[in-house]
Amino acid sequence: MTEPVLTVDDLSVDYVAAAGTFHALQGVSFAVLPGQVVGIVGETGCGKSTLAHAIPALLPRPPARIVSGTITYQGIDVTKLPAWKLPSIRGTGIGMIFQEPLNSLNPSFRIYPQLAEAIRIRRIRSRGAAAGRADPGPFDYSRAAPSPGAAESLARPLVPPALVDGARRPAGTGDRPLRAEVLEALRLVRINDPETILNLYPHELSGGMRQRIMIAQALAERPALLIADEPTSALDVTIQAQVLTLMKELIDEIRTSILFISHDLGVIAEIADVVGVMYAGRLVEFGPVADVFERPRHPYTRALLTAAPDHAKTDGPLTAIPGAVPSLARLPSGCAFHPRCALARERCAVGAAPPLQPAGATPSPEAVAHASACWYADEVS
């Protein structure tokens, strides 16, 4: 059995505020295998973003508090790591793309220094000067067979011939190899004229362009695990589709492990290999994406799938899940979904929440089991 890149075990996170204690994550457990794309889907406020921020220890503490559990990345428990050691697991280890491309690039620096900084960090680490991922493992995209699209974009001359002896001295001249790598990183995200981008400030670029640069910056460090926290949610629909297509192509090319957070089932269905469904801070269903979407084993997943707007349907009301998302400060007893669930019985309302359990025997040791946190999982589909 292959060693997982990331193992989250029984993770519980609280936010302590004046209004009360919010249980943002409760007993979340899952693993990300090498090269796997794990999607996490759920409504707003279900703890997806908390999970994404908890893994690289980005949560501000206080107000956040890790109540229990471990986050194991390459044999290191991230929750126990002292603050001064955290940089060594970030960047080359765990990379991240944020929801708001408008704010995730530093407004005071041109694009070139921001990307060059990421590449410089990777170089220092790969020389062994710092901890982290010294050896570029099998997830390194430079070793994976590039797709035809990448081969073509990499074969293009790095510097347009007209610019080589041009009067203009663009940023970073005199540092050819670094500059070449920056251009390569920008071409990887299908930016066709990276030369002009280098000297611009983030506010001079569109949201979609900034998100591409953000992706280029994260990938430039060749992370073993990439966390994408709703990378397309803040973009216009057309740009969303472009960035999504780009990410799908990149997933084929770079073969890094990805944790993809989204509230959009369609996006997850297209991108992920394995999907986890979250409700009120708990992982309620986890399994191969086709399995979960075709034969859901949790009533919430089933309700989500029915509620997803169907583009083919042009008239009639949209289906909605009855009731409202419970407050994370006052969760119902038993299964948090029971007040909204059609299958709910007495057992659902009392005692502890049902544990996430695999259905029957796993078909093979390599496969991911289809697990569900419902007492009546067999009755769902």
Add this chain to the structure above:
Amino acid sequence: MGRSSSDLVWFIAKRLLLLVPLIVGVTAIAFILIHVAYPNPCIIWEGGHAKPDAIANCERVFGLDKPIAVQYFLYLQQFLTGNWGVSPQGSIPVLPAILTALPATIELVAASLVLIVLIGIPLGVVAAQASGRWADHLVRIVYLGGWAMPTYLGAILAAIFVAPFLGLPTGGEFSSPPPFPQPTHLSVVDALLAGNLPFAWDALVHLFLPALTLAVLNFGIITRMTRSSMLEVLPLDYIKSARMKGLGEAFVLYRHALRNALISTTTVLGITTAGLLSGTVVVEEIFTWPGIGNYAYAAITGSNIPGTVAVASVFAIGAVVANLVADIVYGILDPKVEWR
């Protein structure tokens, strides 16, 4: 995009042009204020028992019998041609005296600005990073202590307690008269130009305590501003993304966060500089620093009216120039400002 170096030249040139109406305005205000304080300086100059025709003669000589608007126009004309009047005691021309004193003040203000930046900004970063914890409170106590202290008290405490404790001199620019010419009237620069290192060191030692006093009394606003703008910047996504690059905390704070926080600190630094210029009056008097503050004190106490107007105008111009520089630096620091 309006941010090439030729655009920057225009940007600065236009701001410099704005200086002209500002200087006319501030000299007018200085002139009117002095006129209110001394409606007829001839009475003071000619003495308490002067005959009316002596006073009338004096008024005619100095043009004081004309309407105030005309007086101001005549003053501005002479001011621009370099005739800033003479002091009534010993008939010393004002302009050369100010030109000798001003560099000493500029040197003092520049030195204390360097200290303010070196003390105030890192303390602000530390306070923001430790926001709400004991280091934050300690920093607040320190800067409020300096900020709340009256200038004369701070300067006297420094001269009486700090100077003997550190073995620092409390007066003048040099321990003994320098054996070299002083073309710039900047003590350290003159000594260095003459290649006289012992005197340069001596000048630095003399400069240190008055500069430190001014800095300690004025760095509070810079610390406070740096702290609050750092607190605005730190929760933003680009700080998270800098952390996620794998950068150490020092790079995240001082490169990514401070670079953006400094944009608003710069404006306050301009205002502080203007305050420092006039704040030097007391400090220069206590440390017998031969600067413009010292000259201003002597001019005011000696009924040197041309000198007082000139000093007021110089302070006002200094304040305008300091804000102009802050404005230009702001334009350079914030990439969203277009230079046109």
